[in-house]
Amino acid sequence: MVSYFRKNYILLITLSVFVALFSAAAQGMSQQDFIITLLRGLAVGSITFLVASGFSLIFGLLDVLNLAHGTLFMIGAYIGWTVFVRPDTFVDLLTPLALIVSGFALRDVYPLLASRIRLGLRMKRILPWALALVSVLILGWILPRYPIAYWDTGNFAQSPVTYAFMASQGTRLPAPLAAFTEISPALGLIGLLLASLVGAFGLSLFASETQSTFRMTWKNFIGFAILLVIGLVGFIFNNALTAFLLGLSSNWLFLVAVIVAMLSGAGLGALMESILIRPLYSRPIYQLMLTLGLSAIGIEMVRAVWGRPEFVMPKPVFFDGTGAGCPATSFADWWANNCSTILLFEGRVRVYNEIFIPLVGLVVLVSIWILLQRTRLGMIIRAGVQDREMVEALGINVRRVFTMVFALGVGLAALGGVLAAPSMGLSNVMGESLFLNALIALAIGGLTNYPGAALGSVLVGLIQQFIIKYGQIGIPIPFTEIIFKPTPPLVPASTVLLMVIILLILPNGLLGKKE
Amino acid sequence: MTQTSISTRTAFFAKHRAxxxxxxxxxxxxxxVGLFNGASPATVFVNGNGQSKFIQGLAIEIFILALYALSFDLIFGITGMLSFGHSMFFSVGAYLTGIAIKSFGLSLPATLGWLVIAAIIQALLFGMVLPRVKGITFALVTLGIASVFHIVVMSSELGPYTGSDVGLQGVIVPDFISPANERLRFYFIALTVLILVYLLYQRFVNSPTGRVCIAIRENEGRAQMLGYNTFYFKLAALTISSLTAALAGFLHTLYQPIVSPNTAGLGFTVTALLILLIGGVGTLNGALVGAVVFRLLDYGLRRYIGESASFISGAVYVLFVLFIPYGIVGTWRLKSFQIKQGWERLLGLFR
Structure with a gap:
């Protein structure tokens, strides 16, 4: 016990300083202000935590600083918006996307195929490029002709801004309809599948690994088959699916949007890891640059597809009730009326932003904690964070775990994005500021420490919200008449300063392991 | 005697031909450029040719970027410290010059004097955290310090001095190097500064101190074991880098009509990283080549493609990382070594 105090006295002093500051902050404001600021801080902290935890898992196991994490958070938000506001576009996109990805699901089969092909050295060098080129050409020919009911960023009446506004009013305008005109449907589908297979084979040849101990089983084809079925079903029952999704209540649609955003984020992460980052494990600094470049590309893609103006994502009905009986006075009352706000300690609290999001954050915290502590995968991840080479030496396929963890991390970021969209709104730069927050939170809590990520995120969220609140009410400085009002620039500056101070006192963060 | 001096002189020319x-x-x-545009050298000399002036302007921007990239190469490529706050080194120089000239009416030498002091102070500020944090934590701490500076520059309280988020405007440059009227002179001054700094850097990297810096990049623990106090070497690299970047900022303020707060942001540090990546990390020539390629690429894309230029530059970035990881100069050195070997093998057949 005494030795514990002696070892961690700096940490304990820092934490007690925090507690003191926190209680001092609580004295300066009324109870209802305090509760609301606390809840807001927790909400910001939860969103930050969703980004930070994925980042920290990836950094801990893979040693990759994924600087594109903020961009992936943003992409998650935009995907969620598309599913929620324009389900028809989502259903139309399902088929081509599933077909394009399907080729990559066969990646275990390609090395076998490659080892059967006997070619000269020169041909072996040309072949991957030729295959990739063929694939790109086919895609470039078919994709512009593939019909997708799509918004039009140039036309204001059909822009995402207008659609988002109409959806928040409860109506959904029909998007411009689309149908195959220039090519026949069968040609389009087969062409996409072919392009995907050829392209994936070409890319796998770039990696050129020979797996001698490989056995062909049905397991290698299951992902491919699932994607193929999804693509075909999406194509054949296109109208029925669209009608079904439009008929759902917005609560269920929101759930669908969250799940789709998470899954597509995870898929994007898996693709990124297996294609782009895997060749760079031996050159750490280049991963950093690669992810920076990817981040720029991602932002530009979002700008091209969804346009530059900001727009909102409507809240699901469950959290958006107004009218009779609102604001609710108790949780039972809220359950009956689904009010958007609830009165707690005489303060109005927005249910979605300040109660639902922190709850989701808590659920994610606990479930990932269980995943890390109680499952085999979690055991491998924890062991990998400790000593990667040793885990490899024990005969565990660390590659596959890497891909899984990367997918998980990016999926968490995308989940954060779609959850944050109704409260933050969607913009091209929403990822950057949040990512900076997440980095600061991780540096405060300890870069590879999972509870540290949660602690840091909550601290960052609380400090920012308290400073914003005190910017409105002012801090009376003791023994003087002056009332100090923190200005808006102090909000980011305070967390950054806190990070610098904590890193100088504890170089590994609050909960990070000492080296 | 004369024979040897002549031969050493020819050897010098032969060695540095390129x-x-x-x-x-x-x-x-x-x-x-003036001749191609149909203007005699005399016209160019009195800054009478628009085309030539434009090309000079582009070249001056490249020189300033090259200075900035060189300074980042010294701490990142040579000494191996990844700093995400490097843009602060540049923008402190840029803002201080603007404020000193505009708000305090200082002369250029006095401004330079203050600049040196500020550069050394900020190097010490970064150096203060050096013994505590290493690697990625150092990157984060420097990012933090630089973001605080960015926020300070952007804040409305300092608006009269820094122009907050609009940027510092209306710096009156002394007539004898005004970039509008005396651009050719400015061009040669920038060129001279770049060459002098480059030679200094070359000297530094090849000096015993520079060798220790490279040793720190390769393996810091080992350099310590050999008895070097690595802290002082890192601090020396930081100080030189800070001085150079401040000089680049000084030239930037004199040349540009506006100092944007973006020069203090993370994006500008990324620019330096990008330049080094294109040119080749850890090679001094690479910083120069990278600056040329980066600025021309940026200019061409913005002119002919327009808004979505950063998509292309991001893609170029990714392709460089995947396929030309050592940058242009690094790859060139590898290849030229191979070509030289092949050439000698070929010559050996005839001997």
Missing amino acids: SLGVLLLLILMPFI
Whole structure:
């Protein structure tokens, strides 16, 4: 016990300083202000935590600083918006996307195929490029002709801004309809599948690994088959699916949007890891640059597809009730009326932003904690964070775990994005500021420490919200008449300063392991 | 005696043929561009040719970027410290110059004097955290310090001095190097500064101190074991880098009509990283080549493609990382070594 105090006295002093500051902050404001600021801080902290935890898992196991994490958070938000506001576009996109990805699901089969092909050295060098080129050409020919009911960023009446506004009013305008005109449907589908297979084979040849101990089983084809079925079903029952999704209540649609955003984020992460980052494990600094470049590309893609103006994502009905009986006075009352706000300690609290999001954050915290502590995968991840080479030496396929963890991390970021969209709104730069927050939170809590990520995120969220609140009410400085009002620039500056101070006192963060 | 001096002189010319050729080309470039545009060298000399002036302007921007990239190469490529706050080194120079001239009416030498003091102070500020944090934590701490500076520059309280988020405007440059009227002179001054700094850097990297810096990049623990106090070497690299970047900022303020707060942000540090990646991390030539390629690529894309230029530049970035990881200069060195070997093998057949 005494030795514990002696070892961690700096940490304990820092934490007690925090507690003191926190209680001092609580004295300066009324109870209802305090509760609301606390809840807001927790909400910001939860969103930050969703980004930070994925980042920290990836950094801990893979040693990759994924600087594109903020961009992936943003992409998650935009995907969620598309599913929620324009389900028809989502259903139309399902088929081509599933077909394009399907080729990559066969990646275990390609090395076998490659080892059967006997070619000269020169041909072996040309072949991957030729295959990739063929694939790109086919895609470039078919994709512009593939019909997708799509918004039009140039036309204001059909822009995402207008659609988002109409959806928040409860109506959904029909998007411009689309149908195959220039090519026949069968040609389009087969062409996409072919392009995907050829392209994936070409890319796998770039990696050129020979797996001698490989056995062909049905397991290698299951992902491919699932994607193929999804693509075909999406194509054949296109109208029925669209009608079904439009008929759902917005609560269920929101759930669908969250799940789709998470899954597509995870898929994007898996693709990124297996294609782009895997060749760079031996050159750490280049991963950093690669992810920076990817981040720029991602932002530009979002700008091209969804346009530059900001727009909102409507809240699901469950959290958006107004009218009779609102604001609710108790949780039972809220359950009956689904009010958007609830009165707690005489303060109005927005249910979605300040109660639902922190709850989701808590659920994610606990479930990932269980995943890390109680499952085999979690055991491998924890062991990998400790000593990667040793885990490899024990005969565990660390590659596959890497891909899984990367997918998980990016999926968490995308989940954060779609959850944050109704409260933050969607913009091209929403990822950057949040990512900076997440980095600061991780540096405060300890870069590879999972509870540290949660602690840091909550601290960052609380400090920012308290400073914003005190910017409105002012801090009376003791023994003087002056009332100090923190200005808006102090909000980011305070967390950054806190990070610098904590890193100088504890170089590994609050909960990070000492080296 | 004369024989040896002549032979050493020819050896010098033979060894530095390429660099001297580039230098000559850079000196003659304004006049050549003028000739292509149908203006005599005399017209160019009195800044009468628009085309030549434009090319000079582009070249000056490249020189400033090259200075900035060189300074980042010294701490990142040579000493191996990844700093995400490097843009602060540049923008402190830029803002201080603007404020000193505009708000305090200082002369250029006095401004330079203050600049040196500020550069050393900020190097010490970064150096203060050096013994505590290493690697990625150092990157985060420097990012933090630089973001605080960015926020301070952007804040409305300092608006009269820094112009907050609009940027610092209306710096009156002394007539004898005003970039509008005396651009050719400015061009040569920038070129001279770049060459001097480059030579200094070359000297530094090849000196015993520079060797220790490279040793720190390769393996810091080992350098410590050999008895070097690595802290002082890192601090020396930081100080030189800070001085150079401040000098680049100084030139930037004199040349540009506006100092944007973006020069203090993370994006500008990324620019330096990008330049080094294109040119080749850890090679001094790479910083120069990278600056040329980066600025021309940026200019061309913005002019002919427009808004979505950063998509292309991001893609170029990714392709460089995947396929030309050592940058242009690094790859060139590898290849030229192979080509030289092959050439000698070929010559050996006839011998």
